[in-house]
Structure formats: C-alpha cells, structure tokens
Amino acid sequence: EVQLVESGGGLVQPGGSLRLSCAASGFTFSDLYMDWLRQAPGKGLEWVGRSRGEANSYTTEYAASVKGRFTISRDGSKNSLYLQMNSLKNEDTAVYYCASSIAIDGVAHIFFSWGQGTLVTVSS
Amino acid sequence: DIQMTQSPSSLSASVGDRVTITCRASQGIGNDLGWYQQKPGEAPKSLISAVSTPQRGVPSRFSGGGSGTQFTLTISSLQPEDFATYYCLQHNSYPFTFGPGTKVDIK
Numbered sequence: 001e002v003q004l005v006e007s008g009g010g011l012v013q014p015g016g017s018l019r020l021s022c023a024a025s026g027f028t029f030s031d032l033y034m035d036w037l038r039q040a041p042g043k044g045l046e047w048v049g050r051s052r053g054e055a056n057s058y059t060t061e062y063a064a065s066v067k068g069r070f071t072i073s074r075d076g077s078k079n080s081l082y083l084q085m086n087s088l089k090n091e092d093t094a095v096y097y098c099a100s101s102i103a104i105d106g107v108a109h110i111f112f113s114w115g116q117g118t119l120v121t122v123s124s
Numbered sequence: 125d126i127q128m129t130q131s132p133s134s135l136s137a138s139v140g141d142r143v144t145i146t147c148r149a150s151q152g153i154g155n156d157l158g159w160y161q162q163k164p165g166e167a168p169k170s171l172i173s174a175v176s177t178p179q180r181g182v183p184s185r186f187s188g189g190g191s192g193t194q195f196t197l198t199i200s201s202l203q204p205e206d207f208a209t210y211y212c213l214q215h216n217s218y219p220f221t222f223g224p225g226t227k228v229d230i231k
Contacts, residue, residue, distance in 0.1 A: 045160075045222045050218075109174075111160070112179055117167055
C-alpha cells in the first residue's frame with residue numbers, strides 16, 4: 001500500500017515562493033506516476049501537474065494556470081516528490097494533495113492513493 | 125480542454141436507497157474515467173478506475189459503467205458511511221479535469 005505524506009504548506013505573500021514535499025513509501029517510487037492536485041476552500045478538485053515514472057524519464061505536465069510558475073521534481077533517493085511554487089497569487093490558495101498512479105495489467109489506476117493534504121494560503 | 129459535467133449536483137437519499145450519479149464528457153474519453161469519494165475534511169479516495177474497475181477494498185455496492193461520453197456511478201444500497209461528495213475525473217488528455225462534484229446527503 002502506498003503511503004503519501006505532504007509537508008511544506010503555510011502562509012505566503014503574493015509574489016512569494018513555497019516548496020511542498022511529498023514523501024512516498026510502500027511502493028517502488030520510480031514506477032509511480034506522481035501528481036499534484038489542489039482544492040480551493042469550498043471548491044472542487046483541480047489537477048496541477050504530473051511527474052511520469054522512470055520509464056518515461058520523469059517528464060512533466062502542467063495545468064495552464066500554473067505553467068511557468070510551478071515546477072515538479074522528484075528525488076528517488078528520498079522517495080520524495082516536490083512542488084516548487086513561485087510568483088504565487090491569491091488564487092493559488094488551496095489544500096494541495098499529492099497522489100500516485102500506476103498501470104497494472106493494462107488498467108490505469110489514476111490517483112489510487114492520496115496524501116492528507118497541506119494548506120497553502122497566499123495573502124498579504 | 126475536456127469539460128466534465130455531473131448530475132445531479134446534489135441529492136438527498138435514505139439508507140438503503142439505490143443512487144446513480146451521471147458524468148458527461150465534452151468529447152470521447154475511451155475508458156479513461158475514474159470516480160472519487162471525498163468526505164468533509166478528508167482527502168479524496170479512489171473508488172473506480174477505468175470506468176468500471178473497483179479499487180481494492182471498495183465495497184461491492186459501488187459500481188461504474190458507461191462509455192464514450194456518458195458514465196455512471198451507482199451505489200446499490202446506500203450506507204451511512206457513503207454520505208459524501210463524489211467526483212468523476214477524465215485522464216484521457218491533459219489537462220486532467222474533474223467534474224464539479226455530486227453531494228450525497230441524508231434525507
């Protein structure tokens with residue numbers, strides 16, 4: 001069973017930066033596709049971006065709303081995923097989740113495991 | 125971007141009721157459709173992958189179906205622990221997009 005634990009959230013001023021971390025255990029980290037998602041207060045779920053697994057060279061994808069401002073990376077030696085957030089805006093305020101995905105026997109299990117979330121508040 | 129809609133946006137039901145939630149995609153997404161359950165203050169939980177494949181440990185009262193652009197999540201006999209918000213997700217193309225959610229509460 002994959003366990004994911006996020007950290008690094010907090011209060012930051014508009015224009016500031018923050019780095020979130022997601023520690024994974026219970027699975028071969030390099031096999032996993034890892035995503036960041038977010039949920040603004042009282043709102044629905046929004047996909048932020050993805051890091052593919054080692055077989056796909058850890059390439060990344062981003063939502064248009066964060067492209068150029070956010071960067072996803074991973075450290076295999078620490079089984080950790082990161083989200084570097086720059087030029088933060090008020091509308092980036094949300095609970096940020098990391099989630100894992102994998103294909104097994106031809107079935108894509110998307111976001112089969114989620115972390116508990118970490119709150120990012122962008123405000124002056 | 126592929127737009128996802130859900131109906132109804134909310135429903136009130138009783139324990140033991142059969143409940144069906146519909147999700148529609150703005151274009152065909154093959155079988156790249158998942159369902160998630162979220163309770164207040166908690167992270168979402170994966171219920172169904174690939175339209176109809178239940179995640180391990182998900183009760184058999186949850187089932188998914190559909191094809192093309194229209195999909196359903198059915199709870200055959202609603203239990204007290206099922207009162208939550210349910211989201212569908214398309215992962216056929218980037219950006220991945222969720223439906224707006226269906227809140228299921230107690231009648």
